[in-house]
Amino acid sequence: MSIPGPVSPDVLSVRGLSKAFGAVQALRDVSVDCRAGEIHALVGENGSGKSTLLGIASGFLAPDEGSVEIGGRRLARHSPAAARRLGLGIAYQDYSHVLDLSVAENIFLAVPAGARPHYGQMHGWAEETLRSFNLDLPVTAPTGSLSLAERQLLEVAKALLTRPKVLLLDEPTTALGPDAVERLHALVLERARAGVAIVYVSHRLPEVLAVANRVTVLRDGVGQGTFETASVSEEALVALMIGRPLTVAFPERRVLPGDAEVVLEVSGLRGERFGPIDLVVRRGEIVGIAGAEGNGQIPFLRALAGVERAAGEATCAGARLDMRSPLGPLRAGVVLLSGDRRGEALFPVLSVRANATIQVLRRLARAGIVPRGRERRAIAELVQRLRVRMGSMEQPVQSLSGGNQQKVSLIRPFLRGDVKVILAEEPTQGVDVGARFDIYDALRSKADDGVATVVKSSDPLELAGICDRVVVMSRGRIVEEIPRHELGERRIVEAIVGARPGAVREGATA
Amino acid sequence: MKRGLLPLALMTVLIVALGAYTNAHHSVFLGRQNLNSLLIEAMPLILVSMGQAVALLVGGFDVSVAALMTMVVVTASFTLTPTTSGFALVSGSLALVGVGIATGLFNALLIRVFRLPSIVATLGTLSVLQGASLWLRSYPQGAINTDVTSALISGVGFVPLAFIGVVLLAVLADVWLYRTRSGLALRSVGLDETSSRRLGMPTGRVIVLAFVACSVMASIGGFYLAAEVQVGSPIIGNQALYSIAAAVLGGASLAGGRGSFFGTLLAAFFLTEIDNVLPLFQQPTEYADMTIGALILLALLLYQSPELLARLRSARERVDPAKAPAS
Numbered sequence: 001m002s003i004p005g006p007v008s009p010d011v012l013s014v015r016g017l018s019k020a021f022g023a024v025q026a027l028r029d030v031s032v033d034c035r036a037g038e039i040h041a042l043v044g045e046n047g048s049g050k051s052t053l054l055g056i057a058s059g060f061l062a063p064d065e066g067s068v069e070i071g072g073r074r075l076a077r078h079s080p081a082a083a084r085r086l087g088l089g090i091a092y093q094d095y096s097h098v099l100d101l102s103v104a105e106n107i108f109l110a111v112p113a114g115a116r117p118h119y120g121q122m123h124g125w126a127e128e129t130l131r132s133f134n135l136d137l138p139v140t141a142p143t144g145s146l147s148l149a150e151r152q153l154l155e156v157a158k159a160l161l162t163r164p165k166v167l168l169l170d171e172p173t174t175a176l177g178p179d180a181v182e183r184l185h186a187l188v189l190e191r192a193r194a195g196v197a198i199v200y201v202s203h204r205l206p207e208v209l210a211v212a213n214r215v216t217v218l219r220d221g222v223g224q225g226t227f228e229t230a231s232v233s234e235e236a237l238v239a240l241m242i243g244r245p246l247t248v249a250f251p252e253r254r255v256l257p258g259d260a261e262v263v264l265e266v267s268g269l270r271g272e273r274f275g276p277i278d279l280v281v282r283r284g285e286i287v288g289i290a291g292a293e294g295n296g297q298i299p300f301l302r303a304l305a306g307v308e309r310a311a312g313e314a315t316c317a318g319a320r321l322d323m324r325s326p327l328g329p330l331r332a333g334v335v336l337l338s339g340d341r342r343g344e345a346l347f348p349v350l351s352v353r354a355n356a357t358i359q360v361l362r363r364l365a366r367a368g369i370v371p372r373g374r375e376r377r378a379i380a381e382l383v384q385r386l387r388v389r390m391g392s393m394e395q396p397v398q399s400l401s402g403g404n405q406q407k408v409s410l411i412r413p414f415l416r417g418d419v420k421v422i423l424a425e426e427p428t429q430g431v432d433v434g435a436r437f438d439i440y441d442a443l444r445s446k447a448d449d450g451v452a453t454v455v456k457s458s459d460p461l462e463l464a465g466i467c468d469r470v471v472v473m474s475r476g477r478i479v480e481e482i483p484r485h486e487l488g489e490r491r492i493v494e495a496i497v498g499a500r501p502g503a504v505r506e507g508a509t510a
Numbered sequence: 511m512k513r514g515l516l517p518l519a520l521m522t523v524l525i526v527a528l529g530a531y532t533n534a535h536h537s538v539f540l541g542r543q544n545l546n547s548l549l550i551e552a553m554p555l556i557l558v559s560m561g562q563a564v565a566l567l568v569g570g571f572d573v574s575v576a577a578l579m580t581m582v583v584v585t586a587s588f589t590l591t592p593t594t595s596g597f598a599l600v601s602g603s604l605a606l607v608g609v610g611i612a613t614g615l616f617n618a619l620l621i622r623v624f625r626l627p628s629i630v631a632t633l634g635t636l637s638v639l640q641g642a643s644l645w646l647r648s649y650p651q652g653a654i655n656t657d658v659t660s661a662l663i664s665g666v667g668f669v670p671l672a673f674i675g676v677v678l679l680a681v682l683a684d685v686w687l688y689r690t691r692s693g694l695a696l697r698s699v700g701l702d703e704t705s706s707r708r709l710g711m712p713t714g715r716v717i718v719l720a721f722v723a724c725s726v727m728a729s730i731g732g733f734y735l736a737a738e739v740q741v742g743s744p745i746i747g748n749q750a751l752y753s754i755a756a757a758v759l760g761g762a763s764l765a766g767g768r769g770s771f772f773g774t775l776l777a778a779f780f781l782t783e784i785d786n787v788l789p790l791f792q793q794p795t796e797y798a799d800m801t802i803g804a805l806i807l808l809a810l811l812l813y814q815s816p817e818l819l820a821r822l823r824s825a826r827e828r829v830d831p832a833k834a835p836a837s
Contacts, residue, residue, distance in 0.1 A: 060708060081710040096708035100701045100767060101694075108691070109698055109709050119690055158709075 045432030089164030296476030403435025561727025569766025582732025587652030587742025610729025700766030
């Protein structure tokens, strides 16, 4: 399905790619091309094969069938070094940083031999290089000490340093707030104008469509066609991505009774990077936390869950919350859904069943032994209700897609009858469209059961869609509160932009 | 870099302290004769430990080094016999290095192509080499050419030339490791292989070369072991764990990417020094093993201490409300 367009040469051309991982066919006969100066969006749900396609194009993975051409020359050996020599640069979704080396050393290693300074001049050169990208990072600090947003921007900068003819961006904005996304897009557009062919993978459709010329849709490893972005609607693309029209919407919100009891009350909570914060969350209410990245939202949530140290007070259902360790909040019925699913929320090698029941084993046990049948019956209904897509309950969680992993961690608060507060950190980060709405439904139905929920999200649309109220944080403090009748994507973005450091409004309510 | 200097400082202090204490009780210790034999004695361990440091730098282990050194000694009893002369001496010596290169390539094959963990792969190689040595010489026999062995240990004054050479090598290797791009690449591969590959580094080649370098250093260490025993002994090499100990005491991280060749040299010398002084105090050698074990644990704790202290300090600051942002 090629589109007649301006005649410019294809700088990247992948033809007939197929790739299987064991029994899973990740790609089946996929062809994509990208012209000089074009921004080509690649969209699809998680597990649709986008990252596999980029992996093959960049030489990191070898295809079972098919070929890759970069700048008119065929990639003969499948190695990242060979692809780089042909003029390909890539920003990986999970980065290519050596975290124990300094920022300067990472930049040094990322540039081709000709562009490298003398080893001893590395630091000054790295500072200059970062300045040209408007990045202000400490060059001598270990890369591991950077925030996720900083690492993401550094990854894109490293990809650009190779002066590529083809630039692949794999989900380059997952950790970025709206203003950083805009800066990144300005940079990408500038490179496209300079003639670089750019393939841009993202699950944030509006974001990527705002800059792309053409878009290719992948579903289950099969190409669903390439379109001019100007001639295709977002709805049509989503329908192609999920294979059915998107009829589900955000779950319905009930009107909260004005006298709903207060479940979570935070007063004067402060920690290293936030505070003091006062916040009240009522029974059945979902409160959103918005703000530019790195303004204390995550440390605040984590402090409430006892994961990070803080001073000040919080009560849960009237009882003082012991936040010295995660144990206190857990016992009081406060559950944190960590944004770091693989690192903190789940045991990647354990099965779906084991991950779901791990907090309630004592209740399921009979004389100290957990009958497997009981475990399965306990979660069978929840697995269906949350629409966890999996081969079997015994499948390791690491083999599921991101969205389904998140659903597994959501089974836990459902299994525990005594949950009073859910603290959700980026509940749909890296989650595909279909699964997102399942997660929204799950959070809302828990709220309707009487749970008080706090959701931290960098997606304003999401906050507007599921929250009863949104608070905006800046420099570690709540600077604005948006009531339900004013909620909207635009309103939230404006509040975040207005709340940016340097532009804090006078008289904002704390 | 401060963290990197701690092992060097610690090893220097220990070497000097042990030497001074020993000399105060037995003045023979700092005599030229004893110093000369101490330096020569230290050569096999220094060489093999520097090789081991390369394997540790890429995140691997090589436990086959001692068996390889034995194999080199046994092979020397065939290729460098007392009657060997002229060009045969050169080819005989090259054969020993060849044994090292072959062993390194074999280890690299198991690790890179068959994807065995390095500790398992080299354990297999260890057994194979041990068996082969015993098959070639079932008991110590076959004298080794003394022209070669005395050339190896010749020196100026009481300092063997080879020791000067190995000190130079260690310093140059450290400069390379911490002041050049290829040295940085080696550390990078050891710290994070996936990211290094993504950055276009030939990670496979780096790891293969590292294991070959390790084996070559062990085989050169084998020359000095041969100079020491002067006979084809199939049960001589026992430096595998000592070499890992020396590299770690010298600053290497078992997780890869960190280490110092000069630190390794100092640590290997120190371990030899312990072995050397115990007979002076009429102490059984079992004490050496226990001392070395305790020292490794202490040294590792000390090397970790900056991180441990930082963690404690930040934990204390975090709970201190006075340090939180003012309201």
